[in-house]
Amino acid sequence: MYQIKLLNKISPSGLDVFPKGQYSYAEEAQSPDAIMVRSASLHEYEFEPSIKAVARAGAGVNNIPIDRCSELGIAVFNTPGANANAVKELVVAGLLLSARKVVPAIEWLSTIKDEGDAVPGLVEKGKGKFAGPELKGKKLGVIGLGAIGVMVANIARHFEMEVYGYDPYMSVSAAWAISRSINHASSVKEIFETCDFITLHVPQTPETKGMINTESISTMKHGVRILNFARGGLVVNADILAAIDEGKVACYVTDFPSAELIGQKNVVVIPHLGASTPESEDNCATMAAEELREYLENGNIKNSVNLPSLSMERSGKVRLGVIHRNVPNMISQVTQTLSDAHINIGNMTNKSRGDYAYTLVDADSDLPAGLIDTMQKIEGVIRVTIY
Numbered sequence: 201m202y203q204i205k206l207l208n209k210i211s212p213s214g215l216d217v218f219p220k221g222q223y224s225y226a227e228e229a230q231s232p233d234a235i236m237v238r239s240a241s242l243h244e245y246e247f248e249p250s251i252k253a254v255a256r257a258g259a260g261v262n263n264i265p266i267d268r269c270s271e272l273g274i275a276v277f278n279t280p281g282a283n284a285n286a287v288k289e290l291v292v293a294g295l296l297l298s299a300r301k302v303v304p305a306i307e308w309l310s311t312i313k314d315e316g317d318a319v320p321g322l323v324e325k326g327k328g329k330f331a332g333p334e335l336k337g338k339k340l341g342v343i344g345l346g347a348i349g350v351m352v353a354n355i356a357r358h359f360e361m362e363v364y365g366y367d368p369y370m371s372v373s374a375a376w377a378i379s380r381s382i383n384h385a386s387s388v389k390e391i392f393e394t395c396d397f398i399t400l401h402v403p404q405t406p407e408t409k410g411m412i413n414t415e416s417i418s419t420m421k422h423g424v425r426i427l428n429f430a431r432g433g434l435v436v437n438a439d440i441l442a443a444i445d446e447g448k449v450a451c452y453v454t455d456f457p458s459a460e461l462i463g464q465k466n467v468v469v470i471p472h473l474g475a476s477t478p479e480s481e482d483n484c485a486t487m488a489a490e491e492l493r494e495y496l497e498n499g500n501i502k503n504s505v506n507l508p509s510l511s512m513e514r515s516g517k518v519r520l521g522v523i524h525r526n527v528p529n530m531i532s533q534v535t536q537t538l539s540d541a542h543i544n545i546g547n548m549t550n551k552s553r554g555d556y557a558y559t560l561v562d563a564d565s566d567l568p569a570g571l572i573d574t575m576q577k578i579e580g581v582i583r584v585t586i587y
């Protein structure tokens with residue numbers, strides 16, 4: 201029985217992917233084989249030795265200690281694109297809210313709610329201070345052209361915005377999906393200097409952390425509107441609040457609340473609702489559960505963020521999955537261990553990713569006792585699993 205430990209609320213349609221009687225899932229598990237998580241932080245988590253995989257039902261993996269997982273031989277998965285449409289739709293709302301002062305205007309209405317028949321008159325008299333510009337004809341800069349950024353860039357064209365996109369690492373599939381009418385910015389500086397609206401769609405990494413700060417804001421247009429549906433850490437809150445105070449930034453819309461942002465003028469704070477639709481919660485949970493099943497049952501890897509993608513159709517009697525360092529002589533040592541035990545290899549495949557590599561072997565006969573221990577002791581082998 202495979203045990204899955206759930207660290208956040210996971211959509212039932214994802215949990216239905218696990219066959220009853222073969223899998224159990226709960227918030228507490230004695231010897232979990234895998235963890236399913238959304239936004240809970242695992243940075244302080246003591247991984248049980250039984251854990252082979254972590255599946256993030258979502259895109260961002262900055263809540264997971266990826267390097268530590270790799271060193272422990274734990275495969276980390278995410279669900280690319282599964283919640284992109286949900287985020288795109290909320291970004292559209294964010295664009296409109298950043299331009300038209302709908303949020304403060306609604307708040308203002310509650311101050312005149314006891315004025316009886318005078319309300320319509322007060323509305324017509326007071327509404328002038330809530331005027332805001334149209335999107336049509338304005339320049340939108342999209343930083344990060346992945347699953348979400350491409351969708352945002354494309355839909356903004358339907359508002360007749362002039363769209364600029366920046367992503368030095370853009371994937372081939374994103375390049376196919378993006379509209380040809382999007383202008384290619386050759387640097388992030390170009391976005392900062394050119395655009396009236398800037399929206400962030402990059403992961404939080406050491407490279408992107410704090411990218412919106414006093415210095416970068418100083419290169420932007422006066423009255424720029426900034427949207428952050430990616431991660432709170434991309435923006436230095438104190439710097440953007442100072443820029444709002446000076447009028448340099450007209451509005452900041454973020455999906456990542458912090459005490460200093462809540463209630464501030466010209467800041468629209470949303471409680472991390474980007475992916476909170478039933479559709480995206482189902483998509484993410486289903487994709488994450490399918491990835492876990494394929495890995496736990498067959499050792500096949502799809503959508504891992506720390507190990508290579510590698511799948512092989514099953515053959516032979518026993519399958520071995522070996523996570524090892526990406527250094528010379530590893531494959532020969534793995535195969536030598538099998539040949540020393542007179543095991544014929546029916547099929548095998550290997551792929552590397554950065555410092556790590558993964559070898560899948562289908563053996564034609566059962567493995568003798570002790571073989572796994574012998575293989576595990578090879579220098580550079582991190583984890584050996586039988587499937």
Ligand SMILES: NC(=O)c1ccc[n+]([C@@H]2O[C@H](COP(=O)([O-])OP(=O)(O)OC[C@H]3O[C@@H](n4cnc5c(N)ncnc54)[C@H](O)[C@@H]3O)[C@@H](O)[C@H]2O)c1
Pocket residue numbers: 258259260261280281283284287343344345346347348349366367368369370371374401402403404407408429430431455472473474475476
């Ligand atoms: N608000 C939410 O609920 C919510 C939901 C989903 C994702 N997110 C966040 O949005 C981010 C993007 O999601 P996605 O699904 O589009 O991911 P993605 O991996 O499909 O796209 C990220 C893109 O950023 C690009 N990139 C990386 N570093 C960059 C840099 N320095 N400059 C420019 N581009 C860079 C990558 O090349 C990639 O194309 C996630 O990492 C996550 O943090 C938030």
Ligand SMILES: O=C(O)CC[C@@H](O)C(=O)O
Pocket residue numbers: 238239257258259260261283472474475476
């Ligand atoms: O699980 C969520 O609600 C948010 C997920 C989102 O931040 C992501 O990175 O995919």
